[in-house]
Amino acid sequence: MSDPVAVLAIPEASLHHEELGFWRTYLFSTEHKTIGKQYLSLGLFMTIVGGFLAYVMRWQLAYPDTEVPGWGFVGPEFYNVLVTMHGTIMVFFVAMPILLGAFGNFLIPLMIGARDMAFPRLNMLSFWTLFVGTLVLLASFFVPGGAASAGWTGYPPLSAKAIYTGVNWGLNLWILAHAIEFASFLMGGVNFLTTAITMRAPGMTFFRLPLVVWQLLTAATLFLLSVGPLIAGAVMLLMDRIAGTSFFLPEGGGEPLLWQHLFWFFGHPEVYVILLPAVGFVCEVLPVFCRKPLFGYRWIIYSTITAGILSFVVWAHHMFLSGMDPRLAMPFSITTILISVPFAILVFAMIATLWGGSIRFTTPMLFALGFVSMFIVGGLTGIFNGSAPADIYITDTYFVVGHFHYTLFSAVVFGGFAGIYFWFPKMFGRMMNETLGKVHFWLTLIFFNATFFPMHILGLGGMMRRIANPMQYQFLQPLQPINVFITFSAILLLVAQIPFAVNFVWGLVAGTPAERNPWEANTLEWAAPSPPPHLNWGEAIPTVHRGPYEYSSPEGPEDWLPQDRLVVARSS
Amino acid sequence: MMSWLPENVSTYGGDIDSIIRLIYYITSAWFFLTLGVFLLFLILYRRREGRRATYIRGDRLAEAAWILIPALIVLVLDLWIDFRGADAWAKVKGRVPPGDLRVQVTAKQFNWEILYPGPDGKFGTADDLQLENEMHVPVNKVVRVTLKSKDVIHSFFLPNLRLKQDAVPGREIEGWFQATKPGRYEMPCAELCGFGHSGMNGWLHVHPADEYQKWVKEHWPTS
Ligand SMILES: [Cu+2]
Ligand SMILES: [Cu+2]
Numbered sequence: 001m002s003d004p005v006a007v008l009a010i011p012e013a014s015l016h017h018e019e020l021g022f023w024r025t026y027l028f029s030t031e032h033k034t035i036g037k038q039y040l041s042l043g044l045f046m047t048i049v050g051g052f053l054a055y056v057m058r059w060q061l062a063y064p065d066t067e068v069p070g071w072g073f074v075g076p077e078f079y080n081v082l083v084t085m086h087g088t089i090m091v092f093f094v095a096m097p098i099l100l101g102a103f104g105n106f107l108i109p110l111m112i113g114a115r116d117m118a119f120p121r122l123n124m125l126s127f128w129t130l131f132v133g134t135l136v137l138l139a140s141f142f143v144p145g146g147a148a149s150a151g152w153t154g155y156p157p158l159s160a161k162a163i164y165t166g167v168n169w170g171l172n173l174w175i176l177a178h179a180i181e182f183a184s185f186l187m188g189g190v191n192f193l194t195t196a197i198t199m200r201a202p203g204m205t206f207f208r209l210p211l212v213v214w215q216l217l218t219a220a221t222l223f224l225l226s227v228g229p230l231i232a233g234a235v236m237l238l239m240d241r242i243a244g245t246s247f248f249l250p251e252g253g254g255e256p257l258l259w260q261h262l263f264w265f266f267g268h269p270e271v272y273v274i275l276l277p278a279v280g281f282v283c284e285v286l287p288v289f290c291r292k293p294l295f296g297y298r299w300i301i302y303s304t305i306t307a308g309i310l311s312f313v314v315w316a317h318h319m320f321l322s323g324m325d326p327r328l329a330m331p332f333s334i335t336t337i338l339i340s341v342p343f344a345i346l347v348f349a350m351i352a353t354l355w356g357g358s359i360r361f362t363t364p365m366l367f368a369l370g371f372v373s374m375f376i377v378g379g380l381t382g383i384f385n386g387s388a389p390a391d392i393y394i395t396d397t398y399f400v401v402g403h404f405h406y407t408l409f410s411a412v413v414f415g416g417f418a419g420i421y422f423w424f425p426k427m428f429g430r431m432m433n434e435t436l437g438k439v440h441f442w443l444t445l446i447f448f449n450a451t452f453f454p455m456h457i458l459g460l461g462g463m464m465r466r467i468a469n470p471m472q473y474q475f476l477q478p479l480q481p482i483n484v485f486i487t488f489s490a491i492l493l494l495v496a497q498i499p500f501a502v503n504f505v506w507g508l509v510a511g512t513p514a515e516r517n518p519w520e521a522n523t524l525e526w527a528a529p530s531p532p533p534h535l536n537w538g539e540a541i542p543t544v545h546r547g548p549y550e551y552s553s554p555e556g557p558e559d560w561l562p563q564d565r566l567v568v569a570r571s572s
Numbered sequence: 573m574m575s576w577l578p579e580n581v582s583t584y585g586g587d588i589d590s591i592i593r594l595i596y597y598i599t600s601a602w603f604f605l606t607l608g609v610f611l612l613f614l615i616l617y618r619r620r621e622g623r624r625a626t627y628i629r630g631d632r633l634a635e636a637a638w639i640l641i642p643a644l645i646v647l648v649l650d651l652w653i654d655f656r657g658a659d660a661w662a663k664v665k666g667r668v669p670p671g672d673l674r675v676q677v678t679a680k681q682f683n684w685e686i687l688y689p690g691p692d693g694k695f696g697t698a699d700d701l702q703l704e705n706e707m708h709v710p711v712n713k714v715v716r717v718t719l720k721s722k723d724v725i726h727s728f729f730l731p732n733l734r735l736k737q738d739a740v741p742g743r744e745i746e747g748w749f750q751a752t753k754p755g756r757y758e759m760p761c762a763e764l765c766g767f768g769h770s771g772m773n774g775w776l777h778v779h780p781a782d783e784y785q786k787w788v789k790e791h792w793p794t795s
Contacts, residue, residue, distance in 0.1 A: 250742025295630035348639035354613035356626030389660035462731035
């Protein structure tokens with residue numbers, strides 16, 4: 001294996017610190033760390049919006065057509081808005097900005113030993129583009145007719161004609177907000193890939209990259225390759241709405257199922273765009289707190305790539321009952337089931353990492369372990385959905401809702417918090433409080449399960465998704481106590497985030513100043529000061545001598561061996 | 573868990589339930605196995621003073637076998653579930669039997685229009701009978717359903733018969749069922765179809781043979 005790696009030369013001039021004004025430093029910054037924090041702030045803010053929508057939705061389900069405390073009357077029209085906007089916000093304006101935007105920007109240059117992103121101005125543009133997209137989405141609540149209400153999947157014809165939902169501009173803005181969001185993450189993804197491919201520090205070969213970088217790159221690649229068809233679909237949908245075309249309207253010769261193909265061709269890879277970064281955070285956190293190399297580094301890389309490739313040939317598992325040819329069900333059922341193999345390898349590798357470790361139960365570690373256990377549940381319940389005959393009964397029920405919250409929401413909650421607690425000292429130069437963090441973890445774990453596990457029971461009982469009032473159905477009335485239970489669990493799950501909010505703000509202003517490497521971790525970001533200065537590395541870029549997970553290696557007396565430390569008597 | 577399923581009253585419902593049950597047993601076993609190992613490791617390998625973690629990288633095939641072989645078992649079990657399920661899928665969704673009775677179901681915001689061909693057995697003639705949200709069928713007879721939609725996508729759901737099928741405008745989708753027990757069963761819509769989606773519901777009345785004949789005599793136009 002040859003070590004030399006192309007390093008883009010940084011112009012000398014930029015090394016000299018120039019005084020930037022307030023605007024250039026905090027707002028229109030081109031600095032990857034600042035931009036990462038901006039993504040984080042935007043994502044956390046939108047979490048509050050999306051979480052509030054979930055609360056209103058849950059109250060309506062527990063006590064249909066009563067006044068929701070703190071909101072008011074909901075009714076079926078607005079319930080559909082809640083369903084739609086909660087999904088859209090959580091997937092596109094919370095999960096992606098936090099997991100991909102915030103951590104991708106903050107971590108990639110630091111972990112590969114670069115001074116910034118390859119295209120810093122493009123990076124700034126991608127954040128502010130997302131900001132505009134967020135404003136457009138939020139504005140859609142206030143236009144006449146209200147916000148989009150055709151589901152986050154926006155199936156036409158419902159979404160293609162204003163008369164079907166009664167929503168005109170709200171849905172147009174919803175499509176526009178998506179288009180802007182896609183543009184933003186396309187620019188971001190190009191930046192991630194270019195940076196990681198061309199700007200790695202000397203000695204940082206591909207097989208010495210931390211796994212989270214691999215996973216962020218795979219996520220960015222999946223997004224780049226899958227979003228094109230959906231952009232085409234979004235343009236067609238907008239044309240159907242405002243220009244009178246009939247791409248998806250059968251009365252004009254169009255085909256409603258075309259949208260579903262385009263949407264899910266993007267939609268399934270999108271699941272991994274969210275999931276893989278979270279898997280990456282866990283891959284970073286586990287070895288640090290096991291003091292042990294991550295088990296099967298290369299196997300994890302191969303599994304990640306395999307899962308990424310397979311994610312392009314499974315989309316029709318969302319469409320078993322859509323009216324597509326039933327003979328397609330078995331092939332897509334088989335590809336879906338094949339994709340469980342790389343994910344099984346990932347989970348088993350995480351568990352095998354624990355074997356023989358010296359495990360420290362810090363807050364980030366607890367969240368990482370929480371992710372592993374919740375992901376096991378989400379993966380297993382997915383087998384029910386992936387089996388075409390079982391799906392006849394299961395699909396469009398709360399079983400599906402339970403399943404994707406165990407996978408996606410656990411990626412955001414457990415993966416995301418593992419990442420925030422782990423890298424907070426590096427991001428902000430201060431420590432968060434461990435006790436508050438542990439309280440946050442246990443409350444979140446308990447109420448997460450109390451909220452989402454009973455949804456599988458509702459689904460088996462036959463409760464459909466997206467209904468505003470279960471009491472309208474006789475066969476669902478006996479299940480109503482479960483709905484009430486879920487609602488109160490969900491409220492407590494939201495309340496359980498208060499310790500985090502306190503901890504975060506308290507940590508920012510008054511946390512103990514963090515050392516350079518508080519967790520005694522190996523990867524390069526810990527070689528920079530906390531927080532890293534402008535351009536990250538002072539005069540010299542670190543040189544990389546080994547892989548990222550050399551913990552408890554026989555090479556040294558300590559149980560950690562940073563990637564950039566030179567050991568004189570080093571075998572091969 | 574499986575006792576939460578509503579009572580099954582169709583000939584193929586049992587096939588679907590047995591697949592769900594098979595998956596339930598396999599996944600439960602895996603759940604307890606993996607979570608058990610996971611928790612065991614957490615307890616066994618918690619930090620203890622003076623004990624250094626074992627240095628294993630798991631890259632060599634001999635080591636990686638510890639994760640690859642379980643993954644292979646997952647694959648085998650998954651394929652087993654898939655092939656066991658293929659017959660059930662083919663039975664419900666594959667070749668649709670001709671049927672003893674034909675009914676057309678047209679979804680629209682926010683009702684099911686149920687159309688009977690009438691005494692002449694043909695749709696689109698003067699003796700057709702149309703009902704709203706109400707379907708009457710004889711027990712133990714194969715009912716062939718043609719699903720249509722007038723506006724948006726709906727999903728025809730009969731929880732007790734384990735039947736679900738999207739109704740797509742511009743298409744005629746064929747389905748079938750054979751009810752095994754007389755009674756009244758709910759017939760909700762399972763796909764978001766607009767503000768009236770919640771509450772879009774109908775009733776399937778399954779009659780014993782003689783009662784069904786009486787219903788036909790009373791309601792169908794005489795030719
Ligand atoms: Cu999928
Ligand atoms: Cu509906």
